[in-house]
Amino acid sequence: MKVYVIGAGPAGIAASIAASRKGHSVTLLEKNEKIGKKLYITGKGRCNLTNACSFDEFISNVVTNPKFLYSALRNFGAAETMSLVESGGTELKIERGNRVFPSSDKSSDIIKAFSKLLNQSGVEVRLNEKVLSLNSSDNKIIEIVTDKHSYTDCDAVIVATGGMSYPSTGSDGDGYRFAEETGHTVVPVVAALTGLRLSNMYGSGGKTFSFGNLSRLRGVSLKNVRVSVVRNGKMLFEEFGEMIFTDRGVSGPVILTLSSKINRMDFTSLKLQIDLKPALSEEELNSRILRDFSVTLNKDFKNSLDALLPSGLIPSVITACGIKPDKKINSVTKEERFSLVKTLKNWTFGIEGCEELSGAVVTAGGVSVKEVNPADMRSKLVENLYFAGEVLDVDAFTGGFNIQIALSTGYCAGSNIK
Ligand SMILES: Cc1cc2nc3c(=O)[nH]c(=O)nc-3n(C[C@H](O)[C@H](O)[C@H](O)COP(=O)(O)OP(=O)(O)OC[C@H]3O[C@@H](n4cnc5c(N)ncnc54)[C@H](O)[C@@H]3O)c2cc1C
Structure with a gap:
């Protein structure tokens, strides 16, 4: 199948790698000049990638809609994240409170590993390409319009555009618009993890x-x-x-x-x-x-x-x-x-x-999880549309939980394309 993933943050990267490993032909569309722009600034530049705690403890750190995440987290949790990143050549370490960081303390090493894995999986990464709209007909996305092209060969589309905080990193709310324009409910967004x-x-x-x-x-x-x-x-x-x-x-x-x-x-x-x-x-x-x-x-x-x-x-x-x-x-x-x-x-x-949403660590609110299937992140309203990461109405406390949620939901969407 021809799969398009919108947004190269952790959710879109994991979705692309997973879909490609399932044998699909994957194009990852990112409006920035590089992948993982927000990842770069996470953990004060060190990237707190995930949290190696127990499943129950992880769930207790999810503020909004923890149950929705059960399946995605069970199938692709901290252990899977760690072995994925290590297979991309970046060593990791576990610090106080089970927080996982790159051994080098450099978030750029996490991005390097993801770059290598995307490359090895044969994902076509198109940078500097902004998705403008998704056109649907008969409950199916039939066209992706970007500022450069129009793609009409989309068998599946994964929206992984992030939330609305730190908009200079690229996540400025486009995904909410795509969701609304295709008939989905967006739970009003507010700042979370903020002053x-x-x-x-x-x-x-x-x-x-x-x-x-x-x-x-x-x-x-x-x-x-x-x-x-x-x-x-x-x-x-x-x-x-x-x-x-x-x-x-x-x-x-x-x-x-x-x-x-x-x-x-x-x-x-x-x-x-x-x-x-x-x-x-x-x-x-x-x-x-x-x-x-x-x-x-x-x-x-x-x-x-x-x-x-x-x-x-x-x-x-x-x-x-x-x-x-x-x-x-x-x-x-x-x-x-x-x-x-x-x-x-x-x-x-x-x-x-x-404090304002633009300076918050994460965005609470987003695409209503009532309209998304937790087993595969597929929309219940549009048959070839999937959502992953912070664009969904999920958020967690600090400690590596938010990146892991993005990776888990992304991997879940990418590996379950039907
Ligand atoms: C300062 C800061 C520190 C943080 N530290 C941590 C931490 O240490 N650990 C942790 O777990 N979490 C941390 N977080 C939260 C974490 O970064 C996010 O939850 C996570 O990045 C969400 O991943 P995502 O893939 O859903 O979205 P994002 O990482 O936001 O990626 C979305 C991507 O989609 C692209 N995009 C958006 N719209 C379009 C469009 N129309 N066309 C093409 N591309 C588009 C964007 O450019 C962006 O690259 C931090 C956040 C901030 C702001």
Whole structure:
């Protein structure tokens, strides 16, 4: 059969290799000047290719539509990905949290392996060729129109055009248009694995302070903090680990994870709470502060927190707890000390929303999986059309899960062309 694959990201590459290995004649159409442009920037240039955890753990890291992925992940999971890439000549290593990287720490080596495998499989790769539209008749794609050609010999078409984040890498939402134009439902897309914008900081006595004025916080990174999203005092989600303050709010590992959990919620009632001292109870923290204060009795409050907090946090924490910065420690009252303890354990901010989709690590939403068969990624509406990768309504947490989903669904589509 004559198979056309649209998009040379991990999904399209895996689909092309798989279809070619099944004996089909495969043309891979990519609008960029090279394959895997997004892959190149993944994992901060190191490419966290997959995650070598158990199947159940993998599934627990999928945020949207995990069940849809069962079959694709079982048939082509992390082990298959690793042996495929290694057969392309790139050595891999497994790091903390089962994250798999190229031994060289260079994403370009993953792309090199894929290039070699595409070549060995006899896939025709057409770069600098942008697909403009898919024309269908009688529930079949009969023509692919690109900016260079029109192909009417398409027995099967696999759409692997990615999501809508980092559009400069080529994934700018064309696939959603192809899906809609051929009668499919596209679940509205939103940013996932992204930073959060904060509106204000809550202080003692119900005071609020605009986040924009807390300039000293920018760039301050925190380790071993507990961050929760709360609504009306009720904790909805909680993560423990690292985060960083940004120009407009917060980012870093725990925030990215939380963003994927709350990206479809109404932000007006959501608050972000940071526990800066999760290892200590309020009583323990109070005793610790009393100890610290006993050696700084004659100092100003603002000069007594160095042992407790990174310097960038001190002005904002002082503002939040409501103690006058130049008050002498020996005149800080018990109530004021409790206010400091409360601030350190429950530092609270208003959430304005997620950062823009263009800067998100992945796109949530996409082609509705209700209209795609999970066994072969074939559309239930158009008989020779397949979808793979981030264009589908699936997304996962960080750790190599998203690339693996692209590879698994791509391989599934390519090896099941009928
Ligand atoms: C900064 C960053 C870091 C990341 N790090 C990781 C990581 O370490 N591990 C991980 O698992 N995930 C990571 N991800 C997510 C991961 O990169 C994506 O989930 C994955 O690349 C999706 O693969 P895909 O093949 O579906 O789409 P893409 O990789 O986006 O590929 C789609 C391809 O289709 C092409 N295309 C689009 N429209 C057309 C058209 N009309 N005609 C022709 N070609 C077209 C595009 O040019 C592109 O090459 C990261 C993402 C970002 C942005």
